[in-house]
Amino acid sequence: MSDYAAFFIEIRDGKIRNVSYETATVARNLAKESGLIPIGIAVGSGFSTDLDIFGKYGIPEVVAVDHAGFSDYSPEAYTAAVVDFIKKYNPSFFIMSASAMGKDLSPRIAARLDTELISDIIDIKLVDGKIEAVKPVFAGKARITISTNSPIQFVTLRPKVFLPSEDSATSCTVTASDFDPSSVEVRARIKEVIKGTSGKVDLTEADIIVSGGRGLQDTKNFDILEKLAEAVGGVVGASRAVVDAGWRPHADQVGQTGKTVTPGLYIAIGISGAIQHLAGMSSSKCIVAVNKDPDAPIFTIADYGIVGDLFEIVPALTEEFNKVIR
Amino acid sequence: MKTVVCVKQVPDSETKVVIPEGGLWIDDSNVNYVLNPYDEYAVEEALRIQEKLGGEIIIVSAGPGRAATAIRNALAMGANSGVHIKDDNLRMGLSVAKILAEAIKPLEPDLILLGKQAIDDDNLQVGPMIAELLNLPSVSVVSKLEITENGGTAERDIEGGKEVMEFSLPAVITAQKGLNEPRYASLKGIMMAKKKPMVEKQASDIPGGITITKMEYPPKRQEGKTFKNGVEAVPEVVRLLREEAKAI
Numbered sequence: 001m002s003d004y005a006a007f008f009i010e011i012r013d014g015k016i017r018n019v020s021y022e023t024a025t026v027a028r029n030l031a032k033e034s035g036l037i038p039i040g041i042a043v044g045s046g047f048s049t050d051l052d053i054f055g056k057y058g059i060p061e062v063v064a065v066d067h068a069g070f071s072d073y074s075p076e077a078y079t080a081a082v083v084d085f086i087k088k089y090n091p092s093f094f095i096m097s098a099s100a101m102g103k104d105l106s107p108r109i110a111a112r113l114d115t116e117l118i119s120d121i122i123d124i125k126l127v128d129g130k131i132e133a134v135k136p137v138f139a140g141k142a143r144i145t146i147s148t149n150s151p152i153q154f155v156t157l158r159p160k161v162f163l164p165s166e167d168s169a170t171s172c173t174v175t176a177s178d179f180d181p182s183s184v185e186v187r188a189r190i191k192e193v194i195k196g197t198s199g200k201v202d203l204t205e206a207d208i209i210v211s212g213g214r215g216l217q218d219t220k221n222f223d224i225l226e227k228l229a230e231a232v233g234g235v236v237g238a239s240r241a242v243v244d245a246g247w248r249p250h251a252d253q254v255g256q257t258g259k260t261v262t263p264g265l266y267i268a269i270g271i272s273g274a275i276q277h278l279a280g281m282s283s284s285k286c287i288v289a290v291n292k293d294p295d296a297p298i299f300t301i302a303d304y305g306i307v308g309d310l311f312e313i314v315p316a317l318t319e320e321f322n323k324v325i326r
Numbered sequence: 327m328k329t330v331v332c333v334k335q336v337p338d339s340e341t342k343v344v345i346p347e348g349g350l351w352i353d354d355s356n357v358n359y360v361l362n363p364y365d366e367y368a369v370e371e372a373l374r375i376q377e378k379l380g381g382e383i384i385i386v387s388a389g390p391g392r393a394a395t396a397i398r399n400a401l402a403m404g405a406n407s408g409v410h411i412k413d414d415n416l417r418m419g420l421s422v423a424k425i426l427a428e429a430i431k432p433l434e435p436d437l438i439l440l441g442k443q444a445i446d447d448d449n450l451q452v453g454p455m456i457a458e459l460l461n462l463p464s465v466s467v468v469s470k471l472e473i474t475e476n477g478g479t480a481e482r483d484i485e486g487g488k489e490v491m492e493f494s495l496p497a498v499i500t501a502q503k504g505l506n507e508p509r510y511a512s513l514k515g516i517m518m519a520k521k522k523p524m525v526e527k528q529a530s531d532i533p534g535g536i537t538i539t540k541m542e543y544p545p546k547r548q549e550g551k552t553f554k555n556g557v558e559a560v561p562e563v564v565r566l567l568r569e570e571a572k573a574i
């Protein structure tokens with residue numbers, strides 16, 4: 001029987017990514033319920049001094065694999081480091097985020113350990129010591145409850161669904177791992193990281209998204225959406241029609257073949273609400289839609305819909321937000 | 327260049343999901359099955375690599391009898407031959423990866439392409455798992471790919487940017503939208519596909535490791551409010567966002 005409920009701490013550019021507090025929170029709650037010790041594993045370079053912050057989340061120990069060889073992400077080296085940790089600590093649970101890194105890394109870790117993986121979950125509970133997790137399928141048109149018999153219960157969390165919560169603070173011991181990446185054969189490595197042009201928050205992490213559709217008519221009209229986004233403190237997204245037309249980059253696309261987003265507020269402007277678009281945004285907490293067609297399907301899932309011309313409504317919304325917010 | 331492309335047959339993205347009473351998967355009696363859209367990008371990319379570097383493209387799919395149609399679709403686009411691993415079990419994750427890896431290994435490909443995700447289970451698992459099982463490097467969620475005789479570079483989407491990865495061959499790559507624009511099969515391609523070689527095998531007895539205990543619809547969203555008075559509704563909506571929804 002193992003002593004631990006483990007979670008992965010994601011490091012990028014030497015900094016802890018916010019999804020790590022989501023995995024910490026879930027691991028800690030599982031640990032409490034099953035009498036285990038929550039423990040974190042962080043892989044990267046030049047970061048370990050920050051890790052004691054996990055004490056605030058009730059985490060007594062974090063293992064740091066801090067080595068220049070991990071300054072850039074590499075699926076092979078990171079898999080080796082995490083698997084080394086899992087073999088040493090033998091946790092009952094292993095929790096990662098379904099972030100870009102998590103999606104790439106988790107299946108490799110699972111296959112190396114010969115354990116099943118339940119990915120992109122939105123709900124979790126313990127039944128007889130095993131995880132029962134809920135995961136959306138068919139682009140969110142249905143959800144399934146899954147369990148596995150694997151000795152390590154391994155899941156990835158959909159970002160922004162499990163909100164981080166602090167706990168009675170403990171002091172967090174940071175244990176340095178002696179794992180050395182030079183022993184790993186790395187055949188795929190990062191050559192370069194291209195930062196998004198605007199350096200804006202990624203859609204999957206944004207609290208407010210203002211998305212534009214074909215109704216905007218032209219790439220230059222996205223100016224008015226940028227202004228609206230700025231007024232509400234959000235980032236701009238897009239429908240596929242807009243991306244396919246070359247008005248916005250693919251990284252902005254929301255939907256089945258784009259990003260799945262879960263912001264607190266999603267404002268859809270000039271988007272009809274095709275099923276593939278809804279797939280990516282229908283679990284947003286609050287949805288506002290602006291469309292001139294009263295029968296546009298987007299209104300069926302909107303909390304607040306405004307029927308009318310977006311070229312009138314968007315500037316008015318911007319003005320009103322500017323008035324009301326601070 | 328010998329390329330293997332793994333393709334899955336899935337319900338098309340327009341499918342209206344119907345869950346039978348107490349059922350653990352959708353009722354597929356009215357479902358239109360298609361080649362998984364991300365796998366189309368993978369097939370297209372294999373064809374473009376073949377146009378540049380020559381070689382052959384083998385399509386591998388595990389699934390029931392109907393999955394042969396997905397293989398034929400890929401052959402009609404221009405791939406050379408198919409391997410159909412017949413399997414009637416509903417599977418996802420590691421057991422699929424094991425079945426596919428076992429079939430791919432003896433083919434000794436230089437490159438293995440997959441979709442990043444199957445649009446039925448939305449799992450994003452099989453590609454990197456196959457890489458691990460075959461001890462190969464992998465790059466997943468790739469939106470740009472450059473292959474040469476012994477290696478390549480790939481761009482993968484990450485939060486707020488892209489990672490450009492360099493890798494050696496053989497390697498496993500999973501395709502994201504944006505990688506290319508898949509071609510339509512020509513009539514000639516469709517005719518020729520019927521005559522292309524397709525090997526059928528029985529899936530080995532690998533047990534599925536996951537159990538689905540329930541399938542349900544997502545909870546209905548609360549009925550919303552729609553305002554028909556256009557721009558005049560703006561102050562009211564902003565007030566509701568603030569006071570009722572507490573969203574701003």
Ligand SMILES: Cc1cc2nc3c(=O)[nH]c(=O)nc-3n(C[C@H](O)[C@H](O)[C@H](O)COP(=O)(O)OP(=O)(O)OC[C@H]3O[C@@H](n4cnc5c(N)ncnc54)[C@H](O)[C@@H]3O)c2cc1C
Nearest residue numbers: 213214215239240241255256257258270271272277292310
């Ligand atoms: C396999 C597959 C995957 C797909 N994946 C995605 C995906 O990931 N994301 C996605 O978004 N789509 C996806 N699609 C495409 C999807 O089916 C739709 O075609 C697309 O979402 C439509 O984009 P739209 O709403 O911007 O355009 P349209 O459907 O053309 O809608 C434009 C809307 O703007 C409104 N409008 C026009 N002018 C004004 C005005 N002046 N004021 C107010 N309203 C106005 C119109 O009434 C209309 O409702 C996918 C399709 C397939 C087949």
Ligand SMILES: Nc1ncnc2c1ncn2[C@@H]1O[C@H](COP(=O)(O)O)[C@@H](O)[C@H]1O
Nearest residue numbers: 332333388440441443444449450451452
């Ligand atoms: N049964 C299968 N047969 C062949 N390829 C598959 C199968 N299942 C999944 N794949 C491949 O793996 C990718 C990812 O699938 P998944 O992990 O289920 O999201 C798909 O896009 C396919 O390329």
